[in-house]
Each structure stands twice: as C-alpha cells, then as structure tokens.
Amino acid sequence: MKYDYDLLVVGSGPGGHRAAIAAAKLGHRVAIVDRRQMLGGVCINTGTIPSKTLREAVLYLTGMHQRDLYGASYRVKDEITIADLTARTQHVIGRETQVVRNQLLRNHVTLYSGDASFVDPHTIKVEGADHHTISAHRIVLAPGTEPARPDNVEFDDVNVVDSDGILDLQRVPGTMVVVGAGVIGIEYASMFAALGTRVTVVDARPSMLDFCDAEIVESLRFHLRDLSVTFRFGETVERVERSTHGTITTLGSGKRIPADTVMYSAGRQGATAALALENAGLEADRRGRIAVDQHFRTAVPHIYAVGDVIGFPALAATSMEQGRLAAMHAMGEQPGGITPLQPIGIYTIPEISYVGKSEDELTGESVPYETGLSRYRELARGQIVGDSYGMLKLLVHSVDRTLLGVHVFGTGATDLVHIGQAVMGCGGTVDYLVDTVFNYPTLSEAYKVAALDATNKLRALSRFEEIAG
Numbered sequence: 001m002k003y004d005y006d007l008l009v010v011g012s013g014p015g016g017h018r019a020a021i022a023a024a025k026l027g028h029r030v031a032i033v034d035r036r037q038m039l040g041g042v043c044i045n046t047g048t049i050p051s052k053t054l055r056e057a058v059l060y061l062t063g064m065h066q067r068d069l070y071g072a073s074y075r076v077k078d079e080i081t082i083a084d085l086t087a088r089t090q091h092v093i094g095r096e097t098q099v100v101r102n103q104l105l106r107n108h109v110t111l112y113s114g115d116a117s118f119v120d121p122h123t124i125k126v127e128g129a130d131h132h133t134i135s136a137h138r139i140v141l142a143p144g145t146e147p148a149r150p151d152n153v154e155f156d157d158v159n160v161v162d163s164d165g166i167l168d169l170q171r172v173p174g175t176m177v178v179v180g181a182g183v184i185g186i187e188y189a190s191m192f193a194a195l196g197t198r199v200t201v202v203d204a205r206p207s208m209l210d211f212c213d214a215e216i217v218e219s220l221r222f223h224l225r226d227l228s229v230t231f232r233f234g235e236t237v238e239r240v241e242r243s244t245h246g247t248i249t250t251l252g253s254g255k256r257i258p259a260d261t262v263m264y265s266a267g268r269q270g271a272t273a274a275l276a277l278e279n280a281g282l283e284a285d286r287r288g289r290i291a292v293d294q295h296f297r298t299a300v301p302h303i304y305a306v307g308d309v310i311g312f313p314a315l316a317a318t319s320m321e322q323g324r325l326a327a328m329h330a331m332g333e334q335p336g337g338i339t340p341l342q343p344i345g346i347y348t349i350p351e352i353s354y355v356g357k358s359e360d361e362l363t364g365e366s367v368p369y370e371t372g373l374s375r376y377r378e379l380a381r382g383q384i385v386g387d388s389y390g391m392l393k394l395l396v397h398s399v400d401r402t403l404l405g406v407h408v409f410g411t412g413a414t415d416l417v418h419i420g421q422a423v424m425g426c427g428g429t430v431d432y433l434v435d436t437v438f439n440y441p442t443l444s445e446a447y448k449v450a451a452l453d454a455t456n457k458l459r460a461l462s463r464f465e466e467i468a469g
Contacts, residue, residue, distance in 0.1 A: 001122075003122065003135045003136050003137045004029075004031070004134050004135045004136060005028075005029045005030060005031045005110070005134065005135070005136040005137070006023065006028035006029045006030065006136065006137050006138065006331070007019075007020070007023040007028055007029075007030045007031075007136060007137070007138045007139070007140065007327060007330060007331065008030075008031050008032075008033070008124055008134055008135075008136030008138075008139050008140075009030070009031070009032040009033070009139075009140045009142060009327075010032075010033055010034075010116045010124065010139070010140070010141050010142060010143055010275070011032075011033075011034055011041055011141065011142035011143045011144055011307070012032050012034040012038070012039050012040055012041050012100060012104075012142075013040065013041020013042055013043045013044070013142055013144050013307060013308075013316075013319065014041065014043050014307065014316040014317075014319040014320045014323065015140075015142040015306035015307030015308075015319035015320065015322050015323035015326075016032060016034070016041065016140065016142030016306070016307070016323060017032075017040070017041070017100055017103070017104070017320075017323065018319075018320045018321070018323035018324045018327075019140045019142065019304075019306060019323035019324065019326055019327040020032045020104060020107070020109045020140075020323075020327070021103060021104070021107050021109065022323070022324045022327040022328055023327040023328075023330070023331050024107040024108060024109050025107060026327075026328070026331050026333070028331055030107075030108075030109045030110070031109065031110040031111075031112060031134060031136070032104060032109055032110070032111060032112070033111075033112040033113070033114065033116045033124065033126050033134070034112075034113065034116075035113075035114070035115055036113050036114060036128055036129070039097050039100055039101055039111075039113075040093075040096060040097050040100045041142070041144050042144040042145065042146075042271075042308075043144075043316050043319075044093060044096045044097055044100065045093060045097075046164045046167060047164075048316050049092060049093060049096055050089045050092075050093060050167055051167075051184075051187060051188070051347070052347050053088055053089045053092045053093075054085055054088075054089055054167070054191060055187070055191055055347055055349065056088070057084065057085045057088045057089070058080075058085065058191050058194050058195055058349070059194070059349065060076060061075070061076050061077050061080045061084060061085075062075055062076070062080065062194050062195060062196075063075045063076045064194055064349065065385060065386045065387065065411065066386050069386050080172060080195060081171070081172065082169055082170060082171055082172060085172075086167075089167070112126045112128075112132055112134070113126075113128050113129065114126040114127050114128020114129070114130070114131075114132070115127050115128065115274055116143075116274075116275065117274060117275055117276040117279075118275060118276045118277060118278075118279040118280040118282075119133065119276075119279060120279055120280065121279075121280045121281055121300055121302070121303065122135050122136060122137070122139070122302070123135045123136075124136070124139070137302065138302050138303075138304070138330040138331070139280075139302065139303045139304070140303075140304045140305070140306060140323065140326055140327060140330065141272075141275070141290065141298070141303065141304065141305040141306070141309060142305070142306050142307045142309065142319070142323060143270065143271040143272060143275065143307075143309055144270075144271050144307060144308050144309060145268035145269060145270055145271055145288070145308040145309065145314070146164070146268060146269060146271045147162035147163050147164055147264070147265075147266075147267075147268055147269075148266050148267045148268055148269045148287075149162060149264065149266075150264065150266055152239065153237075153239075153240055153264060154240070154242070155264070156242065158170075159242050159246060159247050159260070159261055159262065160240055160242060160247060160261075160262045160264070161261065161262070161263055161264070162263070162264050162265070163184045163185075163188065163263065163264075163265050163268075165263075166188055166263050169261065172192070172195050172196075172197060173192070173197055173259070173260035173261040174197060174198065174260050175197065175198045175199075175200075175246075175258065175259040175260050175261075176189075176192055176197050176198070176199050176200070176259055176260065176261045176262070176263060177199075177200050177201075177202060177247070177249045177257050177259045177261070177262045177263070178199060178200070178201045178202070178263050178265060179202050179203075179237055179249075179262065179263065179264045179265065179266060180202075180203060180264065180265035180266050180267070181201050181202075181203035181205065181207075181208035181209070181231075181233070182208075182209075182265060182267070183209070183346050184265045185201065185203075185263070185265035186201070186208055186209065186220075186224075186346070186348055187346065187347050187348050188263060188265070189201050189224070189229060190220075190224055190227070190229075190348040190349040191349060193224060193227035193228065193229045193349075194227060194349050198228050198230075199227075199228070199229045199230070200229075200230045200231075200232060200257050200259065201229060201230070201231050201232065202232045202235050202237060202249070202251065202257075203232070203233055203234075203235070204234065204235065204236045205233060205234070206233050206234055207233060208221070208231075208233070209346065209352075211344075211358075212344075212346070212352060212354065212358070212407075213354060213358045213359060213360075213393065213405075213407040214358075214359070214360065215359075215393065215407075216352055216354070216391075216393070216407050216408075216409045217352075219389065219391065219409050220348060220350070220352060220409065223350060223389060224348075232251065232255070232257075235251045235252060235253055235255070236251065236252040237249060237250070237251060237252075238250045238251060238252055240262050246258060246259055246260045246261070247259050247260070247261070247262050249262055267287075268308065268314075269287045269288040269289075270284055270287060270288025270289045270290065270308070270309040271288065271309070272284045272288045272289075272290065272309060273288065277290075280300055280303060281299070281300050282298055282299060282300055282303065288309070289309060289310060289311045290305040290309055290310055291310070292304070292305050292306075292310050294337065295325070295326070295329045296310070296322055296325065296326035296329070297326075297329075302330070304326040304327075304329070304330055305326075306319060306322035306323045306326045307319035307322060307323065310322075313342065313344070315342075315344070315345075317342070317343075318338065318342060321338050322338065325337070325338065339425070341355060341356065341421060341424055341425050342355070343355040343414075343417045343418065343421050345413070345414035345417070347414070350387070350389065350390060350409060350410045350411065350413070351409075351410070351411075351412075351413045351414055352407075352408070352409050352413055353407075353408050353413040353414040353416070353417040354405065354406060354407040354408065354417060355405070355406050355417050355420055355421045355424065356395065356403065356404055356405035356406060356420075356424055357395060357404050357405040358395075358405060358407070359371070359395065359405075361405075362395060362404060362405070367397065367404065368397065368398035368399060369395050369396060369397055369398055369404055370395075370396050370398050370454050370457045370458050371393055371394065371395060371396070371453075371454060371457070372393070372394040372396060372430065372450035372451055372452070372453040372454025372455070372457070373391065373392070373393050373394075373450055373453055374391065374392045374393075374445075374446040374447070374448075374449035374450035374453065375390070375391045376388065376389070376390030376391065376410050376411070376443065376446065377389075377390075378449060379441065379442075379443060379445055379446060379449070380440070380441035381441040381442050381443050381445065382410075382411075382443065384441060385411055385443075387410050387411040389409075389410060390408075390409060390410020390411055390413070390443070390446075391408070391409050391410060391446075392406070392407070392408045392409075392410075392416065392446035392447065392449075392450050393406070393407045393408075393450065394406055394420070394430065394433075394447070394450045394451060394454055395407075396429075396430045396454045396458070398458065400429070401429040401430050401431060401458065402424075402427065402428070402429050402430075403420060403423055403424045403428065403429070403430060404424075406419075406420030406421070406424070408446075410443075411443065412443050416443060416444060416446070416447075419444060419447055420447065430451045430454050430455055430458075431451075431455070433447045433448055433450075433451035434448065434451045434452060434455055436448065
C-alpha cells in the first residue's frame with residue numbers, strides 16, 4: 001500500500017521534533033502535526049522553556065545573587081510586575097518556536113496545524129483551519145501531557161490555577177498556596193518566594209523531592225524557609241473556597257490558609273483523550289499514558305510513543321533521545337539504547353542537579369562508599385558570584401575509587417553536573433579529578449576540592465585498616 005508519508009509524528013515537542021528530524025535525515029518522507037499555536041509542544045509554550053525563563057527573570061530582577069555583596073535589601077527593580085516577567089518569557093518562546101520551525105522546514109518536514117485523531121492504525125485526521133486526512137507507514141506519538149485537575153477543585157484560572165495557568169497571572173500575588181511538593185510545585189514555590197510572595201507548600205507526603213539526596217534537599221528546605229516558605233507536609237486539601245478577597249484552603253487537619261492565589265501541581269496526565277486511540281487498536285492508562293517496549297513501540301508494532309506520554313522520567317532531555325531512537329528503529333535502523341547515566345535537573349532557586357546514585361540507594365544496595373564535599377563559600381568564584389550556600393558532593397566507591405554519584409546544589413548546578421557525568425560515563429575514578437587542573441577561579445573547582453576531601457577520607461580509612469591488620 002502507498003502511504004502519504006513514511007513517518008508521521010503527532011506532537012512537535014522535544015520528542016516529536018527530534019523524531020521527525022532523525023527520520024528526515026535518513027532520507028524519508030516525514031510530516032509532523034501539532035495543535036494550533038503549539039509548535040514546539042508543551043516544552044516551549046507552557047512548560048520547560050517559559051518556567052525556566054521566568055526563573056531567570058526572577059533571579060535578575062530581584063538581584064538575589066548579589067545580596068551577599070550589596071545587602072539583603074538589594075534589588076535591581078523595586079517593584080516587579082508580571083509584565084516584567086512575561087516580556088522576557090514571550091521573547092524566548094518566540095525565538096525558540098522559530099528555531100523549531102526553521103529546523104523542521106530545513107529538513108523538509110511537512111507541518112500540519114490542528115488536532116490529530118486516529119481514523120485507523122495508519123491514518124490520522126487533522127482538524128484545524130484546514131482539514132486533512134494523512135496516511136503513514138509508521139507513526140510516532142509525542143502528544144505530551146497536561147496538568148491533572150482534581151474533580152473536587154473549582155479552577156477559575158485567576159485565583160485557583162494549575163501549573164500552566166500560573167504563567168497567565170495578572171499580578172504577583174502577595175500570598176500563595178502551592179498544592180504539591182513535586183518538581184514543578186517546588187520550582188514555582190521558590191520563584192514566587194524570591195519575588196517576595198509568602199508561600200505555603202502543602203503535600204500529603206512526609207517530605208519533598210524524596211528521590212534526591214537527603215542532604216541536598218535539606219539544604220534547599222533551609223534556604224526556602226529563609227525566604228519565608230512554610231511547609232505543610234502530611235496534609236491533604238479538603239476544599240478551596242474563593243471570594244472577592246482571594247482564597248481559603250481548608251486542610252484535612254482543619255487548618256485554614258488564606259491566600260491570594262492557589263496553584264495546584266498535582267501531577268500531569270498524557271494528552272491522549274482526543275487522539276481516538278481505540279481506532280488504532282491502542283489504549284491509555286487512567287493517567288493517559290501509553291505503554292511501550294524497549295524500542296518505544298506500542299502494542300501496535302508500527303506505532304511508537306515517546307516523551308512524557310510514556311511516563312518516567314518525563315524530561316525534555318530524555319524525550320529528545322527517545323524520539324531520535326524511536327524514529328531510527330521505525331525506519332529500520334539499529335540504534336543503541338539510552339544510557340542509564342542520565343542527569344536530573346531541578347530548576348528551583350537555588351537549583352539542584354545530580355547524576356548516578358544517592359547515599360540512600362548505595363546504603364540499600366550495601367555498596368561501600370565515601371563522600372567528598374565542597375562548599376561554594378570555600379571557592380573564590382563562589383565569593384565572586386555571591387553564592388555562599390552552594391555545595392557539590394561526590395560519592396566514591398571505597399574499593400575501586402570510581403564515582404558512583406554527583407550531587408550539586410547552587411549556582412550552575414545543572415551545568416556543573418555534566419563534568420561528573422562525563423567522568424562516570426568513562427569509568428573514571430576520583431583520582432582523575434584530583435589530578436585535573438581546573439580553570440581558576442571557577443565553580444568547577446568544586447570537583448577538585450570534593451575529590452581531595454574524599455581521597456583524604458579514603459586515605460585515613462586505608463591507614464586505619466593497615467594498623468588494624
């Protein structure tokens with residue numbers, strides 16, 4: 001049978017974008033479809049890019065990084081408005097959207113704008129300004145996700161918003177309740193706290209970011225408390241009432257929290273409801289996610305799925321690689337798998353990033369290790385940039401001295417972590433970092449300081465064992 005395209009991609013976010021380009025570079029006929037005004041997907045329009053741009057605007061306008069030098073009251077601008085924040089956000093979104101469009105067109109990928117749904121396993125209907133019915137030999141689904149909205153909460157997108165609606169606030173709230181202490185909730189909590197908003201974080205779990213290193217998370221909690229963030233862990237939200245004066249959030253324990261704004265960050269669900277998956281012989285789980293195998297194939301072998309819609313880790317960086325690998329496999333290539341050594345970045349203020357194992361994981365696996373710690377306040381560059389709280393921790397195998405984990409908290413954490421990732425990926429030991437010359441003054445020197453700390457501890461252990469032996 002002759003098809004319109006060799007590959008049709010639904011969704012132009014990181015996974016779909018990379019899938020389309022990978023197949024096009026192999027010489028295949030490729031098309032991509034996404035909802036109107038959503039080129040670049042959730043990542044560019046409502047998720048990763050706008051939230052990280054907002055964070056950058058907050059850091060600049062509040063002058064937070066300079067307060068150790070110029071005083072706690074230092075600010076670049078006394079009164080920061082939503083317009084100040086969104087101006088930078090809209091600029092970056094516009095530029096990134098154009099980059100995606102140019103890359104797709106340069107690789108001769110046909111663009112369709114509209115809502116996609118299956119007619120049959122090989123055919124997609126696109127409904128938008130124009131209507132199209134497109135057939136393809138292979139299909140990659142990358143529709144992304146949307147915020148989950150609890151049924152017992154009445155969202156008005158003014159006082160009660162989700163993690164997408166937070167970007168459309170008309171003013172910086174004086175007080176805010178953030179429901180959900182996951183990555184997105186804590187990121188926004190830290191941003192608004194930096195702006196001077198009094199934030200209360202509510203979560204039914206006993207702690208936040210429990211997949212991160214406990215020492216790093218405690219450092220973040222300390223810093224957020226210093227910004228007047230209140231934490232209510234082990235609490236559930238019974239109801240949210242709205243009035244002309246704002247909101248009242250009632251917790252299961254009976255506590256009532258008044259606030260100008262309530263932001264729900266109760267997870268995300270796959271944007272699959274409108275795809276008519278049943279017409280393709282597919283189904284999604286209760287959270288809209290699609291199951292795939294190690295090659296990202298769904299239960300229908302010629303249909304693949306990548307990105308947030310397949311669940312964990314739901315990161316833009318991994319989605320890109322999933323899209324590339326899925327398209328190559330769909331086109332008959334034999335690509336390798338995704339490396340298990342994937343960095344995690346959390347764009348709180350200050351930011352967190354790590355790669356490899358945590359102390360709890362190593363302890364649970366009975367792996368002998370030692371820690372090496374460096375604090376930014378000990379580095380000349382830390383003093384220069386005004387970061388007195390940052391830290392970098394190495395986890396080193398006590399026997400073969402290989403790096404088992406790198407955990408960074410503070411300025412540039414999401415960039416710095418890649419040095420450790422490269423060393424770990426090449427099987428390097430802590431001795432490599434001890435012997436390496438880093439530029440001075442830089443934050444990268446933290447690796448050498450932490451490596452020296454770890455080797456000093458290992459040397460002390462070795463001496464003790466020699467004496468005891």
